[in-house]
Structure formats: C-alpha cells, structure tokens
Amino acid sequence: MNRHLKKTAIVTGASTGIGHATAEALASAGFTVFGTSRRPNGTAPDRVSMLPCDVTDEESVTSLVATVLGQVGRIDLLVNNAGLGLVGGAEESSIDQVMALFDVNLFGAMRVTNAVLPAMRRQADGRILNMSSVLGLIPGPYSAHYSATKHALEGYSESLDHEVRAFGIRVSLIEPAFTRGAFDQNGLKPDATLDEYDRARADAHALLADVMPKGDLPEGVADTVVQAATAASPRRRYTSGKLAWQISLLRRLAPAGIFDKSLRKQLRLPA
Numbered sequence: 001m002n003r004h005l006k007k008t009a010i011v012t013g014a015s016t017g018i019g020h021a022t023a024e025a026l027a028s029a030g031f032t033v034f035g036t037s038r039r040p041n042g043t044a045p046d047r048v049s050m051l052p053c054d055v056t057d058e059e060s061v062t063s064l065v066a067t068v069l070g071q072v073g074r075i076d077l078l079v080n081n082a083g084l085g086l087v088g089g090a091e092e093s094s095i096d097q098v099m100a101l102f103d104v105n106l107f108g109a110m111r112v113t114n115a116v117l118p119a120m121r122r123q124a125d126g127r128i129l130n131m132s133s134v135l136g137l138i139p140g141p142y143s144a145h146y147s148a149t150k151h152a153l154e155g156y157s158e159s160l161d162h163e164v165r166a167f168g169i170r171v172s173l174i175e176p177a178f179t180r181g182a183f184d185q186n187g188l189k190p191d192a193t194l195d196e197y198d199r200a201r202a203d204a205h206a207l208l209a210d211v212m213p214k215g216d217l218p219e220g221v222a223d224t225v226v227q228a229a230t231a232a233s234p235r236r237r238y239t240s241g242k243l244a245w246q247i248s249l250l251r252r253l254a255p256a257g258i259f260d261k262s263l264r265k266q267l268r269l270p271a
Contacts, residue, residue: 008032008072009229010064012055012112013082014045017181018131018218022079023048025222029230031077034068055082055108065115074123075116077229080109081131083149085187087204089197090144092190098145101188105149110156117164124168129228130157132173134239134247138259141267142204158236172228173237177244178208178215207268216241 009026013019014035023035027047035045036053044050053064068075083105086093093101109130120126133146136154140147154173161171193201224240239245250259264271 006032007076008034008068008074009077009079010034010036010068010075010112010116011048011079011081012036012053012108014048014050015040018176018179018221019079019081020045021218021222022081022225025219025226026077026079026229029226031229032072034064036064036082053112055112056103058111061111061115064112065119069119075119076123076126078112078116078126078128079131079225079229080112080128082108083131084146085143086146086190087143087187087208088190088201089142089194092193092197092201093145094192097188097191098148101145102149102152105146106152106156109153113160117169120164120169121167126164126167126169127229127234128157128160128169128171129225130171130173132157132175134175134177134244136173136175137248137251139263141269142200161236170234171236172234174221174224174228174240175237175244175248176216176221176224176240177247178211179218179221179241180212180215181218203268216243 007030009031011019011023011026011033014023015037019035023033023045027033027045033048035048035050037050038052038054040050040052051064051067052060054060065075084101086101113128116126130153132153133150135143135147136150157171157173164171221240224238228234228238239248250262254262261271
C-alpha cells in the first residue's frame with residue numbers, strides 16, 4: 001500500500017457501478033482518488049473526493065484537471081470510465097444520437113486524456129486505463145453504435161500507447177463482459193424507432209434483463225483496474241472476468257464460421 005500512497009488517480013463516471021467500485025478499490029490500494037460525475041450527489045465512494053465534470057465539455061474537463069493539480073500537484077493515473085449504452089437496431093438511431101454517444105464514450109475519453117497528458121509528460125510517468133468492453137472485440141448486434149465506440153476506443157488506445165511510451169506513460173484497455181448495474185442502467189433509447197425492430201429490440205432487452213443479474217460484480221472489474229494500474233509491466237489489454245476471457249480467446253482462435261454461429265446462439269438470434 002505504501003508504494004502507491006502518494007500516487008493520484010482520476011476516475012471519470014465514479015458515482016455508480018464500475019466507476020464507483022474502481023474509485024473505492026484504488027483508494028484502498030493507497031491512491032489519492034478524485035472521482036467525477038456530471039452532478040456529484042448522493043453517496044460518494046469511500047475515501048474519494050468527488051468533483052463535477054462533464055466529459056463532453058472542454059471547459060469542464062480543463063477545470064477538473066486544474067483543480068486536481070492545484071490540490072495535489074500531480075496526476076499519476078487516469079481511468080476513463082464515463083460512458084453510455086444504447087440498445088436497438090442500428091438504423092433506429094439518428095446520426096445526431098450516434099454522435100452524442102461517441103461524444104461521451106470516445107471523445108470524452110480523448111478530452112480527459114489530452115488534458116492530463118501534459119502533466120504526465122512533465123513527470124515522465126503516468127498510466128491511462130480506458131474502460132472498453134468485449135464489444136470492443138466482437139460484434140454487438142442491437143448494440144452496434146455502442147460497439148463502434150468501443151472498437152474506436154481500442155484503436156485509439158493501442159495507437160496512443162505507442163506514442164507516449166517515450167515519455168514514461170502507458171495506456172491499457174480494460175475489457176469486461178456483462179457487469180451488474182452497468183450497461184442496462186446507464187443507457188440511451190433509440191430516437192428513431194421502427195416497428196420492424198420492435199420484437200428484436202424487446203428480445204435484446206429481455207436478454208440483458210436475464211444476464212445482467214448473473215453478470216460479474218463491478219468490484220471484480222475494479223480489481224482488474226487496480227491490477228493494471230499497479231503492474232510493473234502493464235499489458236495492452238486486460239479482460240475482466242471468466243466470460244470476457246473466454247470470449248477473447250474464442251475470438252482469437254475460433255474459425256470465423258464457428259465464432260459467428262456461437263455468437264448468434266449466445267445472443268439468442270435466429271440461425
């Protein structure tokens with residue numbers, strides 16, 4: 001614990017779910033933790049200072065980073081966790097809605113990353129963990145736009161990791177599967193619904209309602225974050241939970257036809 005006593009972490013989207021658990025886990029590991037929420041209220045994570053931040057607002061992000069640096073003088077770890085889900089047919093969302101989703105899930109992470117990188121470069125040390133998903137690795141039928149944000153986040157994170165290593169900074173991805181209290185509680189509804197997708201959309205929500213209560217606990221994902229944050233030689237990707245590991249392995253090793261058939265079976269889609 002003492003090894004990380006003076007390290008400072010920022011966790012975006014820390015008011016609920018994975019972010020809340022992650023902020024508490026990092027505090028328990030000895031980090032000084034600042035959590036963010038668009039409107040901090042309610043029960044804050046233990047030993048975590050909550051600050052307001054809207055990751056879609058440049059001024060809000062700049063103010064957050066300035067406040068943290070003003071209080072403690074350094075930022076050692078950024079966990080880009082803030083995000084939204086969206087369940088529905090791909091053609092059921094307007095481009096404006098898709099852009100809004102990307103603004104949180106991808107551009108929000110980029111904004112906060114850009115804001116902390118100058119301090120990390122001055123320190124010649126830092127770590128950035130981006131909360132992805134197994135849907136950053138595999139297709140997401142009826143979550144196509146959410147999946148697209150995570151695929152984009154993965155490409156950005158891998159590329160950035162190569163760019164900033166020269167400054168003593170590393171970037172890693174956290175890839176959970178179904179996690180209780182996450183995707184289903186913090187999501188958008190399609191803004192251009194079509195009758196043709198009513199049944200499929202209802203089936204997708206029914207699947208989530210069935211699997212989410214059986215999913216991994218947010219605390220398990222938080223433990224994976226702590227592992228990635230404290231590893232001497234961080235990996236580029238950290239799957240979190242048995243299901244995420246199995247999906248990742250299957251995606252890498254299984255022939256495309258077998259993977260496709262398995263995916264459709266697991267998602268209860270017609271063969």
